[in-house]
Amino acid sequence: MQKSMMIYFNPNSGKGESQKIANEVESMLRKRGLPVFQLKTNTKDEALKKIASEVNNVDRIICIGGDGTINVLVTAMLRARKVVPIGLIPSGTVNNFAQKWKIPADIKSAMEIILRGKLRSVDIGECNGQAIISSLVFGSLANISNEVRQTEKQKYGFAAYGYNAIKQIGRNHSYQTVFFNKTFSMSAKVWVCLMTTSNYVGGRKYLEQTEDGLHVSMLNNMKINKILNLSYFALTGNLRKSTTLTAFDIKEIVVRNIDEERIATRIDGDEGPKLPVKIKWLPKLIQIYVA
Numbered sequence: 001m002q003k004s005m006m007i008y009f010n011p012n013s014g015k016g017e018s019q020k021i022a023n024e025v026e027s028m029l030r031k032r033g034l035p036v037f038q039l040k041t042n043t044k045d046e047a048l049k050k051i052a053s054e055v056n057n058v059d060r061i062i063c064i065g066g067d068g069t070i071n072v073l074v075t076a077m078l079r080a081r082k083v084v085p086i087g088l089i090p091s092g093t094v095n096n097f098a099q100k101w102k103i104p105a106d107i108k109s110a111m112e113i114i115l116r117g118k119l120r121s122v123d124i125g126e127c128n129g130q131a132i133i134s135s136l137v138f139g140s141l142a143n144i145s146n147e148v149r150q151t152e153k154q155k156y157g158f159a160a161y162g163y164n165a166i167k168q169i170g171r172n173h174s175y176q177t178v179f180f181n182k183t184f185s186m187s188a189k190v191w192v193c194l195m196t197t198s199n200y201v202g203g204r205k206y207l208e209q210t211e212d213g214l215h216v217s218m219l220n221n222m223k224i225n226k227i228l229n230l231s232y233f234a235l236t237g238n239l240r241k242s243t244t245l246t247a248f249d250i251k252e253i254v255v256r257n258i259d260e261e262r263i264a265t266r267i268d269g270d271e272g273p274k275l276p277v278k279i280k281w282l283p284k285l286i287q288i289y290v291a
């Protein structure tokens with residue numbers, strides 16, 4: 001028996017138009033005679049619970065929102081230990097994940113991709129039970145990103161991060177941490193540590209050569225003279241050629257703080273768990289519709 005399709009949308013994502021988009025998507029699907037329903041949620045916690053209980057009753061989920069919205073969906077699937085194919089309708093501010101997979105922002109074109117039905121398996125990460133669909137970051141830069149408000153993002157888009165990153169250069173505070181797994185252990189002073197599931201950030205390719213795993217790039221401090229060096233390599237997609245950076249790929253790692261100070265992570269643009277964290281690479285765990 002054909003199961004129903006579920007539309008999951010986040011009323012807070014992007015410019016707050018997700019409910020309108022959900023109605024449009026629902027009527028497009030109904031016109032084709034496809035069984036569909038909308039999942040109404042107002043908070044992240046409510047969404048996590050409702051998705052986990054509905055995921056067994058549906059055969060695919062259309063997700064309307066940005067990276068934070070997709071993260072909630074995939075985290076709920078991890079908790080329910082059940083994954084179903086995901087169709088993306090980008091309606092967030094940055095939409096890093098959708099950009100990486102070349103999903104158009106235009107609703108009709110994004111729906112065509114879903115209805116064509118071509119699926120692709122995609123690697124993600126997991127941090128203390130939460131999904132990482134694009135990135136995890138911690139350190140001084142993450143602290144300031146945690147200060148970027150949804151209203152600032154709605155007004156200035158990705159530029160809100162650039163502005164806040166520049167403000168953070170003055171606050172040159174590095175954290176003493178230790179990274180370890182079964183085969184390796186490393187102490188590191190971290191100004192910022194970025195882990196990504198792909199070689200893209202903000203829709204731009206920032207790494208050329210990578211191995212299987214999550215891609216880690218780390219800076220132990222930030223001086224104004226490093227910015228040009230880093231910007232050049234990041235913009236040409238060769239960040240790992242920068243001499244100021246520590247970079248490696250990992251499949252599983254624990255990161256602990258050494259000092260008393262609590263260090264918050266930031267996952268897919270939202271505040272995540274505080275250190276210590278256990279991070280894992282989950283290859284080809286989810287399936288999304290692609291062009």
Ligand SMILES: Nc1ncnc2c1ncn2[C@@H]1O[C@H](COP(=O)(O)OP(=O)(O)OP(=O)(O)O)[C@@H](O)[C@H]1O
Pocket residue numbers: 009010011012013014015041042043044047065066067068069070072091092093094095096150153268269270
């Ligand atoms: N169902 C929900 N109801 C309310 N808030 C949600 C729900 N799902 C996710 N959120 C939260 O809403 C916030 C914004 O969502 P999202 O990140 O998707 O949009 P955005 O910030 O505009 O886009 P982007 O992350 O692409 O810049 C996030 O903090 C996310 O955790």
